[in-house]
Amino acid sequence: MNLAELTTFRVGGPAGSVAEAHTREELRAFSDVLFVGGGSNLLVADEGFPGPVCVIRTSGVEERPLRTERRVLTVEAGENWDDLVARTLDAGLAGLEALSGIPGSVGATPVQNVGAYGAEVADSIESVLVFDRLSGDELVLGRTELEFGYRTSRLKRTAANTGAVQFVVLAVTFRLAESTLSAPIRYAQLARALEVDLGDRVETAEVRRAVLDLRASKGMVLDPADHDTWSAGSFFTNPILPANAALPADAPVYPVVDPVTGARDATLLKTSAAWLIDNAGFSRGFGLDDRATLSTKHTLALTNRGGAQAADILALARRIRDGVREAYGIDLEPEPNLIGCSLQA
Template structure:
């Protein structure tokens, strides 16, 4: 099996050994068989793959053991005004969001159409259209591969930030996940109306003011429509959607102004939950476009190119290799840095893959 079969961008070499975990117990068993020891890089590597929407594996593949997270199941605990919804790590994210909207639960509707699984969502604190998954997560049940214990981490323990969390930071420390998500619990409102809409483009599409709500089903439909217009909803027949979503994170600038005309957003300190003074987040897509790297831009073989709909997505036009994608990513990164002095950082997890210097 190759990682081109396991990722949404459809590139990557062979997986040497693959285990499919269809239940929470099987996922725990794999974790117990692949413990971590203190100190980065001291344990044989293990790779956990779910939807493959945020993973770029090199053309040489991965020589360690790979676990396919396929555990399913959703439980609910009704409350007076809200419902605690717990989903297993392998639940398909958009199917889960759709079911919550269908049953009159509000809080996740702006995150419709994001590829991947429930277990991956808290790792990088996925977000879109002004919403983040941390807005509704109450806790995550995780397995600690260092101690060999399953434990529940409350939202405050997860130290969420922009596209990051304790889960992501500890994975970087060890070079592989320390905490493997088993299930996630969300506190969702019993409401036919959405959470306040925070994103101007979405508010305009809905005909409401920023800060107002709208029927959750309308918000979901509008988000899906916007995402499709940007090639951000996976379509087997459309190579413009064969991507990893947003390839670069929106850069956070500290101690320097944003480029003239660029969007500017406040930055939340993950330890305090307050706006970080002197820090501003700007738009990677805006920077790429203003650096002269237009939609459809490609280098080398042309098998990898920026999406024809959205400059933040790097796409496989057919037959692309991981090397093709990395070459394109490096060209985009370098073009933005040359124009603005800002170095973009990749959002996907790179395994056996490095952007050329």
């Protein structure tokens, strides 16, 4: 099997072997393996992956009420993320609504600290059950131990530092409010779409509809007929820079907030990768050829126009990274996990 069949980029060469894990026990049994959930955050080399591949298919949601007006949900890693979001809203629970429409599996969300429209999974995660492949133990990691940051976590950093996955996510526990009103709206574009002020709360179903519409307008809701969605979503993360960094006067600037304490870090700022790309001269639809281009809807997504290989995606990513560096002296970092390939030329 080619890994292109398991990723939303639809690129990637052959796998050594592919097996599915349907239980926690089966998931724990795999070692020296590439784990694939929804495949929405992977760019796999054209040479493929020589080892075994484990497709995570575990399922199940366990719910328990608390004495406060909150409920705790423990969700198996293989559950579809957006299906979970819809399920929680149908059950009268708030907290995940702004994260609607994100492709992938539940188990991948804490690794990347998935976020959108002013929300991150770190806002709602209570703990993550992992299998530590070094010790052979199951561990429950709380929010503090997970060391969440902007699009990162202890889980992601450990894998990057060691070159292999140490902590295999088995299940994720969320603490959600019993409410049909959303968490406070924290993203200006979403507030405009809802015609409310920042900080307002509205019906969770309205937030979900607005988020899905916004994501669809940017090619960020999977559609097999739309090549703008043949991507890994946002390819580059928004740069986090020292607070005194020299930026153009009109560049967007956002605060950097500790997701555990909620405190603003006055020594840092965050700016927009999409703004940098656009203003460095790369408009929507830009490409080095007709195989891989920026999305025609959004400059932050690199897309497969139908015949791309990983090499085409990488060449485009390098050109954009280099152009932003030349224009602003800022290095863009890729958000997807690069398997068997690198942005280094």
